[in-house]
Amino acid sequence: MSIKKEFLKGLVEKNPVMVLGIGLCPALAVTTSVSNALWMMIATTFVLTCSNVLVSLVKDYIPSHIRIPVFITIIAAFVTVVEITLKAYQPEVYTSLGIFIPLIVVNCIILGRAEEFASRNGVFISIIDALGMGIGFGLTLTILAFFRETLGANKLFGYTLIPGFKPAGMMAIAPGAFITLGLMLWAMNRIMVSRKHKK
Amino acid sequence: MDQQIYTLSLAPHTKNRQNLPVVMWLVVLSLLPSTVFAVYTFGMHVLLVILTAIFSACAAEYLFRLLLKRELTIFNGSAAITGLLLAMNLPPMVPLWIPAVGSVFGIIIAKELFGGLGHNIFNPALVGRAFLMASWPALMTTKWITFPNGTMFSSSFNAYSVLPQPALDALTGATPLAALKNVPALANSFNVHSQYNIYQTLFDISNFKALAIGNIGGCIGETSALLLLTGALLLLFTRIINWRIPFSYIATFALLIFAYYKLTGFFMPYHALVYHLLSGGLILGAFFMATDMVTSPVTGKGMLVFGAGCGLLTFAIRIWGGYPEGVSYSILLMNAAVPLIDKYCVPKIFGKRKQA
Amino acid sequence: MKDIIKPAAVLAAVTFCASLLLATVFAVTKERIAFLDSEAEKNALAIVLPGYSITGTAKTKDNKIYWVGEKTENGETINGFAFISESPGYSGTIRCMIGVDSNMNILGISILKQTETPGLGARSVEIASKNTFWDVITGSAVDEGIQFPWFQQQFAGLNGNKTVQVVKNGDWTPEMASDLVSQNAVSAITGATITSKAVVDCIHKGISEYNDIIKNSNK
Numbered sequence: 001m002s003i004k005k006e007f008l009k010g011l012v013e014k015n016p017v018m019v020l021g022i023g024l025c026p027a028l029a030v031t032t033s034v035s036n037a038l039w040m041m042i043a044t045t046f047v048l049t050c051s052n053v054l055v056s057l058v059k060d061y062i063p064s065h066i067r068i069p070v071f072i073t074i075i076a077a078f079v080t081v082v083e084i085t086l087k088a089y090q091p092e093v094y095t096s097l098g099i100f101i102p103l104i105v106v107n108c109i110i111l112g113r114a115e116e117f118a119s120r121n122g123v124f125i126s127i128i129d130a131l132g133m134g135i136g137f138g139l140t141l142t143i144l145a146f147f148r149e150t151l152g153a154n155k156l157f158g159y160t161l162i163p164g165f166k167p168a169g170m171m172a173i174a175p176g177a178f179i180t181l182g183l184m185l186w187a188m189n190r191i192m193v194s195r196k197h198k199k
Numbered sequence: 200m201d202q203q204i205y206t207l208s209l210a211p212h213t214k215n216r217q218n219l220p221v222v223m224w225l226v227v228l229s230l231l232p233s234t235v236f237a238v239y240t241f242g243m244h245v246l247l248v249i250l251t252a253i254f255s256a257c258a259a260e261y262l263f264r265l266l267l268k269r270e271l272t273i274f275n276g277s278a279a280i281t282g283l284l285l286a287m288n289l290p291p292m293v294p295l296w297i298p299a300v301g302s303v304f305g306i307i308i309a310k311e312l313f314g315g316l317g318h319n320i321f322n323p324a325l326v327g328r329a330f331l332m333a334s335w336p337a338l339m340t341t342k343w344i345t346f347p348n349g350t351m352f353s354s355s356f357n358a359y360s361v362l363p364q365p366a367l368d369a370l371t372g373a374t375p376l377a378a379l380k381n382v383p384a385l386a387n388s389f390n391v392h393s394q395y396n397i398y399q400t401l402f403d404i405s406n407f408k409a410l411a412i413g414n415i416g417g418c419i420g421e422t423s424a425l426l427l428l429t430g431a432l433l434l435l436f437t438r439i440i441n442w443r444i445p446f447s448y449i450a451t452f453a454l455l456i457f458a459y460y461k462l463t464g465f466f467m468p469y470h471a472l473v474y475h476l477l478s479g480g481l482i483l484g485a486f487f488m489a490t491d492m493v494t495s496p497v498t499g500k501g502m503l504v505f506g507a508g509c510g511l512l513t514f515a516i517r518i519w520g521g522y523p524e525g526v527s528y529s530i531l532l533m534n535a536a537v538p539l540i541d542k543y544c545v546p547k548i549f550g551k552r553k554q555a
Numbered sequence: 556m557k558d559i560i561k562p563a564a565v566l567a568a569v570t571f572c573a574s575l576l577l578a579t580v581f582a583v584t585k586e587r588i589a590f591l592d593s594e595a596e597k598n599a600l601a602i603v604l605p606g607y608s609i610t611g612t613a614k615t616k617d618n619k620i621y622w623v624g625e626k627t628e629n630g631e632t633i634n635g636f637a638f639i640s641e642s643p644g645y646s647g648t649i650r651c652m653i654g655v656d657s658n659m660n661i662l663g664i665s666i667l668k669q670t671e672t673p674g675l676g677a678r679s680v681e682i683a684s685k686n687t688f689w690d691v692i693t694g695s696a697v698d699e700g701i702q703f704p705w706f707q708q709q710f711a712g713l714n715g716n717k718t719v720q721v722v723k724n725g726d727w728t729p730e731m732a733s734d735l736v737s738q739n740a741v742s743a744i745t746g747a748t749i750t751s752k753a754v755v756d757c758i759h760k761g762i763s764e765y766n767d768i769i770k771n772s773n774k
Contacts (some may be wrong), residue, residue, distance in 0.1 A: 011744035032673035058569075061736040066562040070569050081580050088584035091591050098670065153674045168300075168334035169746055172674025175333065179308060186312075336746040337725065521749070 003128050012145045017140040017181075018188050020076060022108040027141055028177040030100050035157055037145035043082050043101060045131065045172020048110050049166030050078045052130040055118040071114045072105070079105045109137055140184070147180050222439055223276030229430035230283060230487065236426050238420045241291040241344050245419050249286040252298035256282030259306040268313070277316045281305055284324035284488060287420020288480065288527060289331070292342035297335065301327035320533045322494045325527045332527075343374060343416040371398065374416045375478035376523040397464070402470035410477035421480040431486035440490040443502035444509075446484040449476065451510025459518060479515065484526035494534045501537075501544035508533045508540075595667075600624070600637055602703060603654030603663040605711075614770060623772075624654075633706050635662060636769050640761025644669060644674050644753040651757045657769060659715035664707050664758060664765040669750075676750030679706045706751070709741045715762045722746065 010016070016023045026044075050099045054074050083101045086094040094101065104110065113133055118126040135185050146156075150172030152163050170176045239291045260278040264271050272278075283491045289298060305327025310319045332339050332494045370378045370385070380402060386394040409415045413423025421427075456475045460468035475481070489495060489509050496505050509529045516525020564612060600622060606755055607624030614620055621638040638656040647670035654662040671677045683705050686696040709727045713719055713736065720740035724731055727742045743751035 063562050064567055066566060069566060073566075073569050073573050077576055080577055084577075084580050084584050084588075088587040088591070091595075095668075155693075156688045159684065159686060159691050161688050163687060166335060166338075167674070168330075169336070169674055170330055170333035173333065173672055 003125070003131045006125055006128045007132040010129065010134070010136035012136075013192075014133075014136075015140060016109045016133055016137045017170075018185060020112075022112060023137055024181075026100050026103070026107065027137075027181065029143050029146060030097055031145035031148055031177060032152070032172055033096075033155070033158065034142060034145045035090075035093075035136065036096055037141040039086075039090070039097060040141055041101070041134065042135055043086070043097075044107065044109070045086055045134025047075060047078045047082060047104055048134045049127055049130040051075045051110055052118040052126040053123055056121060056123045056126040057112045058166055059119045067119065068115075071111060071119075074078060075114070075143060076105050081096065108134060120193050144177065144184065145182055149178055152176055205548050212284040219275045219277075225279055225437055225439055226280055226434065226487070228275065229433045230287070232426040232429055233413075233420050233423050233483075234283070235288075235422050236413060237291070237359040240414055240422070241307070241419065243535070245291050247295060248289060248291070248293060248298050248419065249283060252286035252289075252302045253279050253282035255299040256285070256302035256306050256414055259303040260311065263307055263311045271359065272316060278306060281310070281323045281327070284322075284420075285327045285469070287483060288324065288418050289329045290339065290342035291419050292346045297331060297338060301331045304330045316468055317493055319493055320537070321490055321531055322491050325488060325531050325534075328527050329531060353403070366398065370397070371417045374418075374523065375401075375406075375410060376517065379474065379478075380517075380523045398467060398470075402467050403476060405468065407473060407477065410474070415478075417478070418480060418483075421483045424477045424482055427482045427486065431482070434486065434490075441499075441502060443499055444490050444495060444506040445485040447506030448509045448513075449481065449506075452476075452481065452513050453510075455511065455514040455519075459514070462488040475517065479517075479524045482532055484513075485509070488527075489530050494537060496537050496544060498541065498544045498546055500546075501540045504540050504544060505533055505537065508536060519550075582718075594626075599652045599665040599667060602665045602707075603637050603652050604635045605654075605663055607654075607662075615765070621765060621768070633657065634772070636765065636772075638761055638765050639667065640757050640764065641754055642757035642760050645671050645747070645749045647671070649679075649750075649757050651754065651761065653758055653761045655715050655762065655765075655769065657772075659762065659766065659769070661710050661713045661715050661758070664710045664754075666704070666707060666754065671747070671750045675747040676744070678744050678747065679750055679754060680704050681706070706741075706744055709735060710758065712736050713741070714739050715758070719758060721748065721752050721755055751766050 012019075014020060017027045023044075024038055030040045051071070051074050055071055058070070074156050079102060082104070083094075086097075086101060112127060117129045121129070149155055150161060151168050152173075154165050154167035168176075170181065213318075238249075256278045257273055261271065261273045264273075282298075286298050286303060287302050290299070305323035305325075308330075309323040309326035311317065313319045370381075373381060381392050382397045382401070386397060387410050406415075411424045411508060415422050415425065431440070431445070435442060453472060453476060457468060457472045460471045465471060485506075489506065497501050500554060512529035512532055513525045516528060522528075603625045604622070607626045609622055609624045612620050612622050621636060623636065624635040625632050626635070627633075634657050635651055635654055636657070639650060639652050641650045642646050643649070643666070648668070649666060649671070650668040652665045652667055654664070656662055666680050668676065669679060671679060681704055682702045684699060684701070684702070690696040705727050709732065710719075717739050720738060721743050722735070722738065722740045724735075724742040726745050727735075731742055739749065741755065
């Protein structure tokens with residue numbers, strides 16, 4: 001089990017959004033601006049790392065039939081920490097991400113990694129797994145948000161890109177997110193297929 | 200050894216001359232009267248809009264297929280029809296990049312990504328229009344050409360001079376359906392003592408003439424009811440389109456509209472009915488877009504259900520919706536229901552015993 | 556018996572640790588959050604009652620708080636009032652703070668909360684900066700000082716006794732101001748007429764709710 005492999009799998013071959021198809025709700029909802037996507041990446045990666053560490057530490061002491069409630073309690077605690085901290089130190093991020101911060105609790109990626117990886121592996125490698133998955137999730141969101149913010153609002157990080165250009169408003173709303181995500185999946189699958197053929 | 204080569208094929212064995220390009224060019228021909236009329240009434244800018252839409256649709260299909268190394272299908276005319284239909288659904292004075300972007304989006308997202316002609320779920324021209332409406336609503340709802348001194352409202356306005364000038368301007372500045380939807384707001388903001396006068400102005404006989412002939416505000420290809428019906432007749436006689444969809448569409452819509460106005464106690468229900476039938480994109484949509492062979496059901500019963508669904512949705516959007524017109528969204532929504540309709544409208548198979 | 560006690564004990568321990576963690580974080584951030592809340596209230600009041608000093612708060616019969624401010628103009632003391640109103644928008648509730656003088660002229664509004672569509676209705680809180688992204692990364696951005704959201708700016712100076720009209724002139728620019736004020740109207744955000752109307756509704760609702768209270772307090 002190499003560190004590099006465990007880290008990279010979250011970015012490409014087991015990318016949560018693009019390959020596993022989980023975490024789609026925040027991927028569609030908070031990707032209206034790049035800064036939202038980046039903050040979502042930070043929040044999710046933080047919760048994922050902390051919960052993976054804790055789950056991996058306590059895994060031997062927890063009876064297997066109550067593991068899910070225990071995992072959820074751990075995850076919910078860290079999500080609330082993130083929520084309160086953002087409210088206190090980044091109130092603008094807190095308002096613009098809104099309901100999607102508390103909803104990190106039910107993001108399948110986090111419980112999924114706790115169940116599938118951290119409860120079966122050591123602490124160190126669980127951290128690597130969490131970082132890979134969190135960043136893989138966040139990068140997908142950021143790319144999606146980049147297209148949506150530039151095309152849908154003619155902005156990047158809240159600043160106008162080309163004065164006078166009329167942005168395509170549809171990209172800022174849900175259909176734009178679905179279509180962009182679909183095109184990204186198409187591109188990703190084509191790259192993966194052509195890589196397989198080369199091997 | 201001299202070997203005879205036979206062609207083996209499945210039934211049916213009869214052939215006629217209606218292959219794909221012939222059908223497509225006949226559709227273009229049937230749209231020609233209204234297109235020429237639109238250029239005549241709205242001016243040369245409309246011609247540019249139409250040509251831009253057609254050119255970008257064809258170019259998008261050509262380049263996309265070239266890039267993906269697929270068979271080039273550009274000469275079967277279907278991309279050209281998509282472009283033409285999209286242009287007919289745009290306000291006359293839109294900037295030229297609007298038809299270009301709409302065509303490219305419709306062709307690539309709605310048609311080519313689904314696998315090309317015959318595989319698309321949604322009518323590409325309507326998807327292009329929906330994209331433009333969602334993205335640039337301001338451009339898509341204000342670039343009308345109106346006839347302030349011309350034909351539509353002038354005579355009726357003089358007859359009912361009780362309306363203040365700003366109210367008249369508000370009526371002429373809109374499309375017929377927008378004007379109809381605005382009546383309560385107009386009565387409210389100009390303190391006209393009742394909506395009665397405004398409705399009488401709208402339902403004047405000269406307006407119905409204008410709606411039939413087409414010298415009235417509206418999208419490029421939707422204004423002239425008579426010319427559209429002429430083109431539709433050509434398609435019906437050559438059996439390119441089936442009568443069922445337009446019939447059930449318009450009949451359902453007419454029934455619901457009439458019932459609505461009658462039941463709500465409106466004082467001119469017959470006028471309202473005719474006004475609704477002749478205005479907006481109903482005729483263009485019912486005959487030329489709902490009947491798209493790829494995106495409509497294949498069975499006779501299915502076609503009737505499809506048309507009725509379109510009629511119901513158009514009625515609902517026009518009466519209760521936020522937009523004055525709902526033809527394109529109704530057809531798009533029913534497009535999505537086509538697989539389901541086809542599934543439940545399979546004809547009975549002959550020679551098969553009923554299951555007890 | 557062991558099957559019950561052990562899981563219960565583990566769960567209790569985990570939840571206890573979780574609560575301990577949350578209690579700590581909460582205790583650390585409590586003051587900061589309270590400070591930010593009062594700052595937000597102060598900023599909103601400064602927008603809706605420009606130039607007024609807040610003299611106190613009062614409560615309506617329904618226990619809703621409103622603010623009373625005053626300023627001196629030409630030797631006379633005039634009162635200003637600020638209150639909060641809510642109304643359904645295109646998606647979710649819109650909450651506005653509205654400032655009026657005793658004659659029900661609108662002094663300013665501030666949208667405190669909205670969850671409208673990004674790029675359309677959410678532009679009701681957009682601040683129009685002339686700096687582009689390229690200006691910012693090349694460092695040539697100009698400091699434009701404190702700016703207010705352009706959509707909310709146009710409400711200042713309208714007459715709250717009359718209906719505020721919504722017209723579709725496109726996005727508001729300062730050039731439109733005099734024309735709109737004479738019509739007692741605001742120009743809707745392009746493509747977000749429903750949101751624009753919802754904000755106006757919110758203001759109408761608030762004014763009709765507080766109309767009597769404010770008129771009576773003059774006497």
